[in-house]
Amino acid sequence: MSTLLAFEDALQDIADNASIRVTAHHVPLEIAVGRILAEDILAQIAVPPHDNSAMDGYALALADWREGKAFRVSQRIAAGQSPVALEPGTCARLFTGANIPPGADTVIMQENAQIIGDTLAFNDKPTLGSNIRPKGQDMDVGQTVMRAGDTITPIHMGLLSSLGITEVTVYHTLRVGILTTGDELVPAGKALKEGQIYNSNGPMLSALVTQAGYEVSHCLHAMDTPEATEAALKTLLASSDVILSSGGVSVGEEDHVKGVLEKLGTVHLWKIAIKPGKPLVQASLNGTPFLGLPGNPSSTLVTYHWFARLLLSVCAGATVQRPRAYPVDAGFTRSKTIQRDEFIRVSIGKDGLAYAHAQQSSGALLAACESQGYLHIKANTPIEYGHSYPFYPFSGF
Ligand SMILES: Nc1nc2c(c(=O)[nH]1)N[C@H]1C(S)=C(S)[C@@H](COP(=O)(O)OP(=O)(O)OC[C@H]3O[C@@H](n4cnc5c(N)ncnc54)[C@H](O)[C@@H]3O)O[C@H]1N2
């Protein structure tokens, strides 16, 4: 057990052993959603560019207002029109989004105006600046609104468009090669022979990588021989910026991944003090980062979430964001402790407490589907009913 790397050290080491593997290019904004920015974005214009009205109503100079005073409407300003200076002592009819005319400093919504013949009175004393959205309220000229490493979301598409931006510099999409290993595995669609099981990690890893915004270069499968493993890795090396694998990283003589990595490159770390997911391996193959995830499907999932996601972020040029933890009280007790950090698949009950799924085997995947996230129990820590532990919802990964 003493040879296992502590969880937090593993996170740090995996990030430290990785670097950006992609170059940048310019793309039209309309195809940039989901891409990772390679430049800071500074606002070149103020948004909004002028003081404008937040309401349909009337603009006036507050100094002109007196109770019962009748105001003549001296101009009409729709959104998009350019107003002239406000004639002193009058008001301007204007609409939401219309620019405030020079000389006006206050807008009164039309519901608060009394029409008296062809003039208007505003009986409640207005407040200076009311209903005016000042120039630069949203963004000021020179303000940094996004940073290199940020992922462009649909909200950013709106933000960047509001600045008039039509092109951005982003990183090329990271190409991730996926290798599954194991003589017993067959793809869904084929009949199972005795001793065989279906390959679930290949489709799961492909989907995780795709959902994270990366491209799966190839998803290959290798039988449990060093030759097949080496041949598959060489194919992936030719087409991938990063390689992930599942299975074959433990200690049995059918586990060939680590041996092949030692032959083709440099192994940085192997075996982490976590459950599930212990025999994780990180390597470099001629500079290409490689992460070997354990084959048990829930071990694959946990190690993808914590370590592959981190590695892929660094390699893709994205700012690394640790998943957010929420303190949640346990709805169960477990006095037995283990010498590894544990990621227990839990759901949050109506009482707000975390309940462990009855099936915590690293081979079981339905338990993860029926759970909402992980309760992180540090090594050598008992679980006590009502005590708080960090909860990481799956949606945060
Ligand atoms: N003597 C020891 N045996 C094992 C140890 C150990 O420390 N000493 N560690 C155990 C732990 S913990 C794990 S996790 C597994 C990891 O083993 P591998 O990464 O070498 O994975 P495999 O042996 O290839 O497979 C494990 C398990 O997962 C199934 N599997 C593999 N790939 C897939 C796939 N693509 N889709 C679905 N299921 C898959 C495979 O059939 C095995 O049942 O090692 C323990 N052993």
Ligand code: MOO
């Ligand atoms: O670490 Mo293994 O993933 O416990 O089954």
